[in-house]
Amino acid sequence: MSLRRLFRSPEAVAGFVILGLLGAMALTAPLLFPGDPLAIAGQPLLRPFQDWALPLGTDRLGRDVLAGLFHGARTSLAVGLAAAAASILVGSVVGTVAGFAGGLVDEVLMRITDAFQTVPGFLLSLALVSVVGPSLSVVVAAIALSAWTGPARIARAEVLSIRERDYVASARVIGMHPIEIAFREVLPNALPPVLALSSVIVAAAILTEAALSFLGLGDPNRVTWGGMIAEGRAVLRSAPFLSVIPGIALVFSVLGVYLAGEGVVESTAAREGQA
Amino acid sequence: MNRALRLLRRRLIGSIPVLLIVIVGSFLLLEAAPGDAVDAYVASVGGDAGMIEALRQSWGLDASPMTRLAAYLWALLHLDLGHSVAFSRPVLDVVLERLPNTLLLMGAATALSFALGTALGILAGARPGSARDRLLSIGSLALYAVPGFWLALVLTIVFSVELRWLPLSGMETIASGKTGFARALDIARHMVLPVTSLGLIYLALYLRMMRAGMAEVWRMDFTLAARARGIGRRRIVLRHVARNALLPLVTMLGLQSAQMLGGSVVIESVFSVPGLGRLAQEAVGSRDTPLLIGIILVSAVLVIVINLLVDIAYAALDPRVGANEANA
Amino acid sequence: MSPLLSLRGLGVRYSGATAAALEGVDLDLAPGERLAVIGESGSGKSTLARAIAGLLPQTATLEGTIAWPGLDHPARNGRDIGFVFQDPGSSLDPVMSVGKQVAEVAHANLDMDWRAAMRLAVELLDRVRLPEPSVLAHAYPHQLSGGQKQRVAIAAAIAARPRLLIADEATSALDTIVQAEIVALIRELVAEDGMALIFVSHDIALAASFAERIAVFRHGRMVELAPTVELVAQPRSDYSRALLAAHLGLEAHSGAGI
Ligand SMILES: Nc1ncnc2c1ncn2[C@@H]1O[C@H](COP(=O)(O)OP(=O)(O)OP(=O)(O)O)[C@@H](O)[C@H]1O
Numbered sequence: 001m002s003l004r005r006l007f008r009s010p011e012a013v014a015g016f017v018i019l020g021l022l023g024a025m026a027l028t029a030p031l032l033f034p035g036d037p038l039a040i041a042g043q044p045l046l047r048p049f050q051d052w053a054l055p056l057g058t059d060r061l062g063r064d065v066l067a068g069l070f071h072g073a074r075t076s077l078a079v080g081l082a083a084a085a086a087s088i089l090v091g092s093v094v095g096t097v098a099g100f101a102g103g104l105v106d107e108v109l110m111r112i113t114d115a116f117q118t119v120p121g122f123l124l125s126l127a128l129v130s131v132v133g134p135s136l137s138v139v140v141a142a143i144a145l146s147a148w149t150g151p152a153r154i155a156r157a158e159v160l161s162i163r164e165r166d167y168v169a170s171a172r173v174i175g176m177h178p179i180e181i182a183f184r185e186v187l188p189n190a191l192p193p194v195l196a197l198s199s200v201i202v203a204a205a206i207l208t209e210a211a212l213s214f215l216g217l218g219d220p221n222r223v224t225w226g227g228m229i230a231e232g233r234a235v236l237r238s239a240p241f242l243s244v245i246p247g248i249a250l251v252f253s254v255l256g257v258y259l260a261g262e263g264v265v266e267s268t269a270a271r272e273g274q275a
Numbered sequence: 276m277n278r279a280l281r282l283l284r285r286r287l288i289g290s291i292p293v294l295l296i297v298i299v300g301s302f303l304l305l306e307a308a309p310g311d312a313v314d315a316y317v318a319s320v321g322g323d324a325g326m327i328e329a330l331r332q333s334w335g336l337d338a339s340p341m342t343r344l345a346a347y348l349w350a351l352l353h354l355d356l357g358h359s360v361a362f363s364r365p366v367l368d369v370v371l372e373r374l375p376n377t378l379l380l381m382g383a384a385t386a387l388s389f390a391l392g393t394a395l396g397i398l399a400g401a402r403p404g405s406a407r408d409r410l411l412s413i414g415s416l417a418l419y420a421v422p423g424f425w426l427a428l429v430l431t432i433v434f435s436v437e438l439r440w441l442p443l444s445g446m447e448t449i450a451s452g453k454t455g456f457a458r459a460l461d462i463a464r465h466m467v468l469p470v471t472s473l474g475l476i477y478l479a480l481y482l483r484m485m486r487a488g489m490a491e492v493w494r495m496d497f498t499l500a501a502r503a504r505g506i507g508r509r510r511i512v513l514r515h516v517a518r519n520a521l522l523p524l525v526t527m528l529g530l531q532s533a534q535m536l537g538g539s540v541v542i543e544s545v546f547s548v549p550g551l552g553r554l555a556q557e558a559v560g561s562r563d564t565p566l567l568i569g570i571i572l573v574s575a576v577l578v579i580v581i582n583l584l585v586d587i588a589y590a591a592l593d594p595r596v597g598a599n600e601a602n603a
Numbered sequence: 604m605s606p607l608l609s610l611r612g613l614g615v616r617y618s619g620a621t622a623a624a625l626e627g628v629d630l631d632l633a634p635g636e637r638l639a640v641i642g643e644s645g646s647g648k649s650t651l652a653r654a655i656a657g658l659l660p661q662t663a664t665l666e667g668t669i670a671w672p673g674l675d676h677p678a679r680n681g682r683d684i685g686f687v688f689q690d691p692g693s694s695l696d697p698v699m700s701v702g703k704q705v706a707e708v709a710h711a712n713l714d715m716d717w718r719a720a721m722r723l724a725v726e727l728l729d730r731v732r733l734p735e736p737s738v739l740a741h742a743y744p745h746q747l748s749g750g751q752k753q754r755v756a757i758a759a760a761i762a763a764r765p766r767l768l769i770a771d772e773a774t775s776a777l778d779t780i781v782q783a784e785i786v787a788l789i790r791e792l793v794a795e796d797g798m799a800l801i802f803v804s805h806d807i808a809l810a811a812s813f814a815e816r817i818a819v820f821r822h823g824r825m826v827e828l829a830p831t832v833e834l835v836a837q838p839r840s841d842y843s844r845a846l847l848a849a850h851l852g853l854e855a856h857s858g859a860g861i
Pocket residue numbers: 617618620624642643644645646647648649650651660805
């Protein structure tokens with residue numbers, strides 16, 4: 001029923017089609033392009049649609065652009081999902097504790113949240129990567145470091161409205177431990193509005209990862225779209241396709257995440273509106 | 276006016292703990308980084324082992340972490356942000372030198388995105404669900420998905436490489452000897468692409484917020500009441516619906532400033548604009564942690580100041596702000 | 604004399620609704636007449652009021668005719684029809700001063716420049732008995748009480764001297780004392796300006812206290828239309844009787860008990 005409503009909007013359908021393609025690219029990358037995508041595959045700077053073995057051509061060092069695109073989808077998706085999951089996890093725990101404990105704990109946690117929102121997130125990510133050194137998990141942590149504040153605020157606001165409700169009161173009456181109440185009764189109910197934010201967080205994470213890689217701060221052992229775009233910059237005049245193609249992949253991925261996310265939120269909103 | 280001043284004072288006091296937390300965080304990052312301030316200083320100025328020891332002692336770096344933090348705070352209080360390895364100069368000097376360029380870039384990008392974004396948002400939100408609305412919504416969503424640095428490259432390919440209409444990079448033509456208006460025009464030409472690349476994503480954001488806000492205001496009774504009173508559609512759209520929907524955008528203007536500062540890193544790097552963002556990238560490139568932390572601190576202060584200004588503007592636009600305290 | 608307003612076979616159906624919200628309403632309203640529209644919640648009172656003022660959502664479909672024999676042109680909102688809503692809190696723009704909101708009605712409908720419109724607004728605020736109108740004109744809605752807001756809304760509704768004032772439960776959101784004051788104000792204004800009045804209410808006693816005729820609605824149909832005295836003395840429909848009985852129930856019951 002709600003699926004049918006979801007697929008009534010052409011935007012949402014487009015979003016899911018794009019996400020499906022992206023997922024398929026990420027999953028099939030090691031099968032279709034089993035070799036190292038960073039290895040030399042042919043003559044350098046081959047233009048797209050010249051050679052059927054290398055349909056999108058090669059870069060300055062002769063690496064296969066299509067293979068890079070597929071393996072890059074893997075990185076983008078993995079980092080986007082992992083960073084979003086980490087931000088939502090940290091954010092909802094912080095928000096739940098702040099909202100449920102109240103008082104000084106709430107005050108301190110919210111000032112910390114303010115502080116994280118005051119510092120430009122990308123600078124914070126830069127600082128962490130530059131101090132610890134670039135690797136996939138550091139990049140994920142660096143992105144989550146600035147992205148958890150949104151979920152924290154929303155979770156806190158939700159918890160504040162939930163904690164006075166009947167089932168929380170009755171949990172108190174039967175003598176449940178406050179921490180148990182917070183995480184077993186309150187958090188699960190506070191989660192939906194936080195999750196509604198997840199598409200925006202995933203999209204932002206994908207874009208941040210790309211920007212970090214573009215600046216040469218991504219994991220050096222992996223292909224990333226941001227890295228490919230940066231790589232193409234050196235030959236921007238003679239071979240603009242090297243920067244343009246991965247960028248298009250990036251735009252479509254982010255767009256797909258937005259469209260799908262918006263479709264889901266709207267169809268659930270419509271369902272609640274009817275109920 | 277009294278209302279705004281009272282609000283300003285409260286916000287100012289409220290931002291002190293936030294700034295303290297940022298400072299403590301910066302201190303921890305500095306501690307985590309390999310090498311300390313003396314290493315940084317000696318690396319740029321030079322010195323032997325004995326001098327290093329002496330410096331460590333006189334800077335209090337061999338003391339306990341708490342004492343070191345106190346010393347750090349004390350130094351910050353005297354506007355001493357440490358020494359930059361890469362530039363062999365005090366961090367604050369380097370940062371302040373680059374700040375105006377970033378402010379110009381951000382100011383222009385904010386003005387462009389806010390003005391165009393709200394205007395297009397009003398066009399879309401004037402008739403929710405119309406073809407125009409749908410088109411603008413999808414267009415803005417697509418724009419919202421475009422990474423600024425990639426847009427910067429594409430715009431460069433089109434306007435600088437192919438069409439040769441605009442300069443490729445830099446802040447102004449080097450050694451052109453231009454002054455006054457000619458120089459301003461030269462800088463403006465250089466800023467077109469960076470400003471567009473930095474601002475376009477926020478244009479999409481403001482458009483979408485305005486449109487969504489207006490759709491919400493349309494559902495409120497007073498828009499129907501205005502119709503019932505015979506107020507013209509144009510006036511309802513502009514003076515009632517858009518006017519009310521504008522308020523959350525003003526708040527967003529403050530929240531967005533931190534994000535835009537982050538965005539300026541890549542944009543300034545692409546266009547070689549000598550601003551704060553490019554400085555951050557240079558700091559990372561040369562492993563100049565004190566400089567990077569200095570940039571972060573100055574950015575945080577900048578964000579706090581911008582948010583204070585935005586709060587004042589908001590109070591001027593929304594008569595309900597601070598109404599409760601006024602009676603108390 | 605020809606009626607001001609004439610409804611014939613008026614029906615309204617909201618999109619997606621199974622039943623019509625209003626069906627087959629025939630009604631004539633004389634100039635200067637005071638008509639009360641009563642009925643329980645969901646009976647279609649607001650739908651009728653909004654249909655007359657052309658304020659239904661675009662998705663609603665209309666049947667029958669709404670004619671204005673008393674006007675030589677189609678009715679215009681503000682100029683010919685004044686409308687007062689139920690909730691005074693939400694019928695005013697929160698970020699525009701109340702004086703401006705009254706003035707813009709004059710500016711839009713009477714071709715007045717802003718200066719004159721503002722002067723008129725202050726006069727109107729005085730007329731609806733708001734204290735210190737020239738000061739209050741600069742206040743914002745959140746600074747006023749519910750009753751004061753409703754007075755502002757009434758001032759805005761009558762600013763362009765309409766021929767018909769529609770008050771859709773204009774007093775329901777207020778407490779009893781304020782309610783009586785607002786009703787008294789509306790009565791007075793209607794008498795002074797010779798406006799016709801459609802007073803929507805679910806309170807038959809309140810309606811009967813000053814309406815010349817009462818229309819009783821149920822499930823989207825007008826079940827009875829009669830002069831007030833007649834309807835109260837000998838209601839023809841069972842439903843009107845039930846409504847009256849419900850209101851008089853207390854007295855009747857205590858009378859029987861003794
Ligand atoms: N905008 C709308 N869309 C769909 N249905 C509506 C809408 N407005 C009213 N209705 C339906 O039309 C019917 C009549 O509603 P109306 O508001 O006219 O009743 P009412 O007599 O004014 O009730 P109340 O005393 O509660 O104000 C109701 O069943 C209501 O649910």
